Amino acid sequence: MTPLSPMPFPETSFALTLVLLLVAPLGIAGVALVNAGLGRSRSAAQSLLGTLVVFSTALIAFVLVGWAIAGGGERDLVFHMAGRSWDWAGAGRLFGSGVDTAPPREQLMLLFEVMSAGLVAMIPWGSGADRLRLPAGVAIAAVLGAVVFPFAAHWTWSGWLVQLGPNFSIGNGFVDGGGAGAIHALGGLAALAVIWIAGPRKGKFPREGLSTAMPGHNVVYVLFGSLVALVGWLAWNMAGALLWLNAAPSKLVLVAINTVLAAAGALLATFLITRVRFGKPDASLCANGWLAGLVTSSACAGVLSPLAALFVGILAGILMPLMVELFELVLSIDDPSGAVSVHGAAGLWGLIAAGLFAPQSEQLLAQLVGVSMLLGLMLPLVYGIFWLMDRVIRFRVEPDGERLGMDLHELGGNAYPEFVVHRDESYR
Amino acid sequence: MKYAGLLVMPAGFFLSIAAIDLFPGATQRTAFVLCGLAVEAMGLVVAVRGHMQLRSENR
Numbered sequence: 001m002t003p004l005s006p007m008p009f010p011e012t013s014f015a016l017t018l019v020l021l022l023v024a025p026l027g028i029a030g031v032a033l034v035n036a037g038l039g040r041s042r043s044a045a046q047s048l049l050g051t052l053v054v055f056s057t058a059l060i061a062f063v064l065v066g067w068a069i070a071g072g073g074e075r076d077l078v079f080h081m082a083g084r085s086w087d088w089a090g091a092g093r094l095f096g097s098g099v100d101t102a103p104p105r106e107q108l109m110l111l112f113e114v115m116s117a118g119l120v121a122m123i124p125w126g127s128g129a130d131r132l133r134l135p136a137g138v139a140i141a142a143v144l145g146a147v148v149f150p151f152a153a154h155w156t157w158s159g160w161l162v163q164l165g166p167n168f169s170i171g172n173g174f175v176d177g178g179g180a181g182a183i184h185a186l187g188g189l190a191a192l193a194v195i196w197i198a199g200p201r202k203g204k205f206p207r208e209g210l211s212t213a214m215p216g217h218n219v220v221y222v223l224f225g226s227l228v229a230l231v232g233w234l235a236w237n238m239a240g241a242l243l244w245l246n247a248a249p250s251k252l253v254l255v256a257i258n259t260v261l262a263a264a265g266a267l268l269a270t271f272l273i274t275r276v277r278f279g280k281p282d283a284s285l286c287a288n289g290w291l292a293g294l295v296t297s298s299a300c301a302g303v304l305s306p307l308a309a310l311f312v313g314i315l316a317g318i319l320m321p322l323m324v325e326l327f328e329l330v331l332s333i334d335d336p337s338g339a340v341s342v343h344g345a346a347g348l349w350g351l352i353a354a355g356l357f358a359p360q361s362e363q364l365l366a367q368l369v370g371v372s373m374l375l376g377l378m379l380p381l382v383y384g385i386f387w388l389m390d391r392v393i394r395f396r397v398e399p400d401g402e403r404l405g406m407d408l409h410e411l412g413g414n415a416y417p418e419f420v421v422h423r424d425e426s427y428r
Numbered sequence: 429m430k431y432a433g434l435l436v437m438p439a440g441f442f443l444s445i446a447a448i449d450l451f452p453g454a455t456q457r458t459a460f461v462l463c464g465l466a467v468e469a470m471g472l473v474v475a476v477r478g479h480m481q482l483r484s485e486n487r
Contacts, residue, residue: 081449082449082450168449170457196430200483205483331479331480332479332480332483333479362454364458365457368444368458369444372440372461373441375440375465375468375469376441376444376467376468377437379434379472380434380438383434
């Protein structure tokens with residue numbers, strides 16, 4: 001399939017995109033359920049309340065500050081090097097001024113990016129489960145929504161990365177309709193930075209022996225969240241294709257089929273891998289495999305053929321459980337939600353795959369430059385910012401709070417008050 | 429060690445940017461962008477090893 005060709009944005013596309021963007025928050029709800037289910041029961045309420053708080057903070061920060069950086073237009077900040085222009089930031093107005101008078105398509109772009117900012121902030125929140133304080137989550141969300149995500153969004157959807165095509169004759173420029181890079185890979189890398197700074201949960205890596213298994217407290221949340229996420233993802237990818245890839249509405253069925261195929265392929269691959277490795281399929285890892293497939297589809301669904309999307313999903317489903325094991329057992333990375341693998345690694349793989357299977361050979365180069373930006377610039381940047389923030393707003397809860405559980409410590413009550421609290425064997 | 433690794437990573441990114449700006453040919457650009465990614469990967473490996481070292485010291 002050739003990449004989606006540019007076309008005008010008629011009223012039908014506007015109405016369709018608006019409806020899709022109203023459904024897209026189901027993706028956020030699904031990820032929130034998965035995060036809550038993969039955490040401990042004594043932190044479940046804090047996890048879900050935190051999701052709402054973090055989402056709201058990122059959303060407000062983006063509208064007040066981020067939109068000025070992320071928005072594209074004729075007044076963008078551009079510098080020239082070797083006779084070529086580099087559009088590195090938007091120059092919109094702060095505090096959401098001008099949103100009401102902006103053209104309809106720009107308003108839809110704002111809505112898409114506002115929700116994307118919320119999702120980016122939720123991803124590290126899930127990885128910091130059971131030890132990341134709410135104030136720290138709010139601060140992280142504010143920084144991601146106001147500064148970090150807007151730059152990634154601008155570069156991905158209207159700035160220098162997407163202009164690699166017209167300015168440097170590199171394929172169609174960086175292609176990422178559903179936000180596999182600007183949303184998921186960025187969120188996954190931010191999650192890695194949070195994990196490094198907050199450290200592992202107490203008892204996760206004992207002095208002797210292997211790491212302690214800390215399974216999620218409610219696998220039903222995890223699996224149901226995965227199904228809910230599918231609905232949101234379908235809407236997200238289709239809205240992204242309309243807005244950023246200029247897809248005709250008739251192409252949306254293909255986008256939806258590719259999204260489902262990538263998720264299904266990834267799920268079955270993870271199912272088989274965990275069945276072979278552990279003797280029985282692992283429900284949590286299968287759910288994460290499904291999500292990894294969805295994440296890869298964010299980059300691929302609008303530009304690949306169904307067979308290629310299926311292959312990309314299968315590979316994501318094979319790699320994801322192996323990466324989860326590698327991170328936990330070898331690299332001492334305590335990631336309760338698996339965000340570094342599911343969003344970070346799968347997002348990067350999706351971006352590469354979108355270039356690998358594209359009809360033009362130069363497309364892979366554009367995708368690699370985008371990956372280079374995320375890995376080489378965004379990861380050190382978010383780590384540096386979070387490291388400084390940790391000096392002011394401590395990320396990690398006190399040991400006593402971790403022992404009590406985040407619900408009791410931060411909210412004063414448990415998510416499941418009728419549960420009998422038992423001794424935790426991980427405290428040795 | 430972790431910080432050293434993280435400081436190396438932007439060098440890989442700037443190598444990629446320089447490659448697409450300075451070279452006209454796709455082959456040279458691709459080669460240098462891959463080199464940039466390799467530098468980033470090395471920085472990441474150093475950062476991860478630094479993290480593991482810190483973890484084993486703090487246990």
